[in-house]
Amino acid sequence: MTSLNRALVAIALAAVVAGGAAAALIVSSDHTPHPGAGIAIGLLIAWSFVGTGLYAWWRRPANRFGALMAAVGFTYMLGSLTASDDSVVFTIGVLLASLYFVVFAHLLLAYPDGRLRRRWHAWLLAGGYALSVVGPLPQLLWGFSERMLESCADCPESALLIERNDTLRDVFNALMSAIGVAIVAVVLVILIRHWRAATAPQRRAMAPVLWSGVAMLVVLATALGTDAAGISRLTDLLGWLSLLVFASVPWVFLIGLVRSRVARAGAVSELLLRLGEAPGTGTLRCRLADALGDRSLQLAFWLDDKGRWVDSDGHAVELPAEDDPARGRTAVELEGRRVGAIVHDRSLCEDPELLGSVAAAAGLAMENERLQAQLRARVEELRASRARIVEAGTDERRRLERNLHDGAQQRLVALSLTLRLAQAKVRKEPDKADELLGAAQQELTLALGELRELARGIHPAILSDRGLGAALEALAGRAPMRVDLADLPSDRLPEPIEAAAYFVVAEALTNVVKYAHASQATVSVTRLNGHAVVEVADDGIGGADPDRGSGLRGLVDRVSALDGRMLLDSPAGSGTRLRAEIPV
Amino acid sequence: MNDSPVRVVIADDSVLLREGLSRLLEESGFEVAGQAGDAEDLLRKVGAHHPDVAVVDVRMPPTHTDEGLRAAHRIRAEHPDTAVLVLSQYVEEAYALELLSESTERTGYLLKDRVADVDTFTDAVRRVAGGGSALDPEVVALLLGRRRREDPLEALTAREREVLGLMAEGRSNAAIAEALVVTERAVEKHVTSIFSKLDLTPTVEDHRRVLAVLAYLRAGD
Numbered sequence: 001m002t003s004l005n006r007a008l009v010a011i012a013l014a015a016v017v018a019g020g021a022a023a024a025l026i027v028s029s030d031h032t033p034h035p036g037a038g039i040a041i042g043l044l045i046a047w048s049f050v051g052t053g054l055y056a057w058w059r060r061p062a063n064r065f066g067a068l069m070a071a072v073g074f075t076y077m078l079g080s081l082t083a084s085d086d087s088v089v090f091t092i093g094v095l096l097a098s099l100y101f102v103v104f105a106h107l108l109l110a111y112p113d114g115r116l117r118r119r120w121h122a123w124l125l126a127g128g129y130a131l132s133v134v135g136p137l138p139q140l141l142w143g144f145s146e147r148m149l150e151s152c153a154d155c156p157e158s159a160l161l162i163e164r165n166d167t168l169r170d171v172f173n174a175l176m177s178a179i180g181v182a183i184v185a186v187v188l189v190i191l192i193r194h195w196r197a198a199t200a201p202q203r204r205a206m207a208p209v210l211w212s213g214v215a216m217l218v219v220l221a222t223a224l225g226t227d228a229a230g231i232s233r234l235t236d237l238l239g240w241l242s243l244l245v246f247a248s249v250p251w252v253f254l255i256g257l258v259r260s261r262v263a264r265a266g267a268v269s270e271l272l273l274r275l276g277e278a279p280g281t282g283t284l285r286c287r288l289a290d291a292l293g294d295r296s297l298q299l300a301f302w303l304d305d306k307g308r309w310v311d312s313d314g315h316a317v318e319l320p321a322e323d324d325p326a327r328g329r330t331a332v333e334l335e336g337r338r339v340g341a342i343v344h345d346r347s348l349c350e351d352p353e354l355l356g357s358v359a360a361a362a363g364l365a366m367e368n369e370r371l372q373a374q375l376r377a378r379v380e381e382l383r384a385s386r387a388r389i390v391e392a393g394t395d396e397r398r399r400l401e402r403n404l405h406d407g408a409q410q411r412l413v414a415l416s417l418t419l420r421l422a423q424a425k426v427r428k429e430p431d432k433a434d435e436l437l438g439a440a441q442q443e444l445t446l447a448l449g450e451l452r453e454l455a456r457g458i459h460p461a462i463l464s465d466r467g468l469g470a471a472l473e474a475l476a477g478r479a480p481m482r483v484d485l486a487d488l489p490s491d492r493l494p495e496p497i498e499a500a501a502y503f504v505v506a507e508a509l510t511n512v513v514k515y516a517h518a519s520q521a522t523v524s525v526t527r528l529n530g531h532a533v534v535e536v537a538d539d540g541i542g543g544a545d546p547d548r549g550s551g552l553r554g555l556v557d558r559v560s561a562l563d564g565r566m567l568l569d570s571p572a573g574s575g576t577r578l579r580a581e582i583p584v
Numbered sequence: 585m586n587d588s589p590v591r592v593v594i595a596d597d598s599v600l601l602r603e604g605l606s607r608l609l610e611e612s613g614f615e616v617a618g619q620a621g622d623a624e625d626l627l628r629k630v631g632a633h634h635p636d637v638a639v640v641d642v643r644m645p646p647t648h649t650d651e652g653l654r655a656a657h658r659i660r661a662e663h664p665d666t667a668v669l670v671l672s673q674y675v676e677e678a679y680a681l682e683l684l685s686e687s688t689e690r691t692g693y694l695l696k697d698r699v700a701d702v703d704t705f706t707d708a709v710r711r712v713a714g715g716g717s718a719l720d721p722e723v724v725a726l727l728l729g730r731r732r733r734e735d736p737l738e739a740l741t742a743r744e745r746e747v748l749g750l751m752a753e754g755r756s757n758a759a760i761a762e763a764l765v766v767t768e769r770a771v772e773k774h775v776t777s778i779f780s781k782l783d784l785t786p787t788v789e790d791h792r793r794v795l796a797v798l799a800y801l802r803a804g805d
Contacts, residue, residue: 448697460674461673461674462674462676462678462679464649465649465650466678473678474676474678478726479731481731482731482732
């Protein structure tokens, strides 16, 4: 037996003992008109509150609602003190007789999670608790009213009686009733606001208790009002009516609880059946939304390789935080592996068993949808990467055009002019012509050099002729810092892989020169588990930003176009390591 | 060399360049024995004419990759008396070193642009025809410029580096002396100093010397 269960049993026993004591008081009373009926109705109400309260407490130990419910039952029993023939006990009973009612209002305000939502609600309730005790004082200090004396002629004297003063009593009585009505009205407004702010599943859970509570409050407010106005017959009728409504609250709550368990079992088994029917995209969400009765329900799928959550279209999504007040999330696992999450209304967190069974039932279907989402995410990525590749191609052409135009083309134009000048001078000033031809020769050498570099940048001939190893050796030889070639493949790799690997190294070395402040870089290309693994490491300052420049982005696209992936490890202060893994 | 003109076969897939080279060489006193448009044609012409030198473009049909280079290797293997001067569009030290790795005798590698510098070009053709070697200055610069772990080249003086570069290009002491406008005696002193600083065995023969220098530069990384 857990400590919680022990405590609950102790409370139940206390309720039985208290009930027995109350019954004894009523039986021995000389001023209670129908002791049998009084005991029966009183104990029925008190014990049903305590009983359902303890049940709710046991089911949801974290929720204080059950405790409040039990408290209503206990405070309700305090009213039986008025049956005492002893003046002091009777007086205390009168003072505490309406306490249960404020506890009940407290219960309603704290429904359904057992917590008050605003600080001022607590102040309001404090006022209510105070009023419930102060309220009977006018009657106790200045003598009972006519009506009171009529219904309880044999009641003991108030222990607090100063002197009979009908005027003072009536004035203060009216004041207390007015404050009471005002507090009840504010509580009603708060409850209606709660209702309006609630989502559909929350409303479904709230409805029974909230509406019976509201009915009870309305009846009581009217009773207080008419009491102040002195319409006694109506007050009697309303008193009975409120008793009836009040007595029904725990039963309504209990029925709601049981019905939700039955409905849940039905919903889960129906869900299982429907999941077994026809697989289809998009409908899983609807089916789970039906089963949980939450139309705002969303599904998120876990992409293991990307380490992020996506929706069924493959777009990245954020899950609500653990303590998000509006949304909750429930993980869905399949064979111990995370496949997704159900993002739902927070109120469903009140019913962890239901969420658990739905999540368990949805596992396989979620896995299927996850695979589809993964595919869509991949297609999405490919689309984006393809667009970038096309754009990069266009950019590259533009760059080439500009280089050709600004470089070799200008030089050739200049050369053409120089030759034309030389031609004009060749007869009259042969020396000058000779000089011009020399200049032309120089210009031409420069133009050729530029063209050569440009062509090498586009695609080094040695890469196709001799393969990656030789091309990387050539690249290393041209680097302005020491580049060690640790491992190079001895045999040729497929051409697109060699090209991608070459440009990865070329771009990486360019970045090392530009940003890393490195004295040395190491390049290696190895074959590992069916992959060509290209690694460029330097001893520079690290802290490289993976989003820096279009060069790296272009490389990522180039590598992922071959189903490979790029990893950048660049802790500040300890060098940069760029790694590309391309399946061979 | 005796007085009879150096006989050359030219292989290049561009007719324009072939004709230009041919005219340039003939004007400089060479005899162009034949022209070829691809490697197969080249091998046939070399076999038929037994030229002193074959001037070969690296890229030729049908694959436009390195068939010129492969043809050059075959010529060196099958016709030891025919020197080979490979012309390349690009500075690829790997090709040059590959070509010169077995033997630097009668072998040369020049950037194609060099043909415009008539003196340098004809000098290189004559040098390989005479049994020597020719390596493009840009390739040499690249080899000298490589960053090394503990670079002994840093111990060389600027003048010694110049001399080392010219040696790597395949020049004789006399040619180096002429290029640097110093006496041959001074060049010899530099060479001795370089060899001792780089811990190389001194050697007199030019082509052996080139081989040693190139092997050293290549092994440096």
